[in-house]
Amino acid sequence: MVNKILRLNSRDRNILMKAPIMASLGPQALNRMMDLASAVSFEGRDILFREGEAADVFYCVLSGYVRLYRLNKDGREADIRICGPGENFAECLLYLGPNYRYNAQAAEAVTLARFDLAKVRAAAEQDNDIARSIMQSLANHLLTVMDCVANDRLQTAPQRVAHYLLNNCPKESTSASIRLPFQKSLLAGKLGLAPEALSRAFSALRGAGVTVRGRLIQINDVNALRQI
Amino acid sequence: MVNKILRLNSRDRNILMKAPIMASLGPQALNRMMDLASAVSFEGRDILFREGEAADVFYCVLSGYVRLYRLNKDGREADIRICGPGENFAECLLYLGPNYRYNAQAAEAVTLARFDLAKVRAAAEQDNDIARSIMQSLANHLLTVMDCVANDRLQTAPQRVAHYLLNNCPKESTSASIRLPFQKSLLAGKLGLAPEALSRAFSALRGAGVTVRGRLIQINDVNALRQI
DNA sequence: CGGGTGCTTGATACCGATCAACCCACGTGG
């Protein structure tokens, strides 16, 4: 497992500064947070941490994708969230219990910024900018996950896929083409589907003008998708 | 619709001070927040607000239960969260867009504490205690809703019910009896089930020593429930 | 060429939603 902890190189620093949790900070809060960040990378399938382990750091993705998921006692997995570049996770532990509450796995090779929970907690106490940025992040994640619950409970597989596509194509366009940023099996998990169900959902959407070849998705009629 | 806005009476003040979002505050932060609170009550089935409406206040439940839910375009409803006494909701809008993101309905007669979003936001900027308390609340809700996603995706109806019962009976007990604090149909929604499915799940749990009469639930063997 | 891996397709089983009927407790009014 390749996960040496390093200072951030200048390219990673640039990426990190554009991440939402950093971008809204004033200059000195930004410096303070950047000083707390270290870099770490993992290979695909590496486990970053497991549910129940002692939590001492939270992460912000610089490149690649990370899967947050739970296991039931039979060993079945359910994805809770997929985190891509600029997204942070486990920051909710800043003010909660001492253990991780889900598993995190690299879906591919990833580089991450690492933040010591205790140090960021201390920084947030002293700098309102940092506290505000954390609250924004928490509030955003909360709404995202609430959306997820509502979608799971209200939408069928083709509707979830249509919804995902609409959220990932330019607004106000009549047609669009999208390149998935990750494997279809990952998208399936994100949408709460088995890979087979995602495949069938794409077939069902062919009738609505959706063409799939590999990671490329052609949408002929965006409005037709909205009717699904 | 009975929803006159009043100063809190002394009984409501006592309840509110014990709510998690207030209980962790130091004395002057507590006073500051108590001064911002006003009281409002609704009858069962009243709508507190709808998705998309301009959001100017968030709430803390003093008595009764509130349903947060979404609609799909066919008008079907899906509950996102059920809030009981001491719980607050819509506080995530403190640092987000100007509109409510879900509907809120009184499941029965309720009394609520009302907080002006802008005033609390200003208070949080000045008082770290308040900011910390909000972060704790957000982090808690985030984990709760994440649990909800994982449970929806991993558990069958009887498992969800068993899980709910276990979370609501004293730890380390061999048997227990529970009185549901609300209607079964509300529990069904909370667990992402149709009322009929909840009813069937209870029947299925009879084999595991669960007896239901009205709102009273007898659990003969807590450990048997854990095996479900 | 051979063997992965990711994806698709088909057959089947299961779970829960839905619809409909019924039950029961309760309150109301004749």
Added chain:
DNA sequence: CCACGTGGGTTGATCGGTATCAAGCACCCG
């Protein structure tokens, strides 16, 4: 006191959607 209506809950029958299992396919890379 009883007829009636209402609301919450249960039960049964059916349907639809998705998981699961199994087989086959396409592509990449050694």
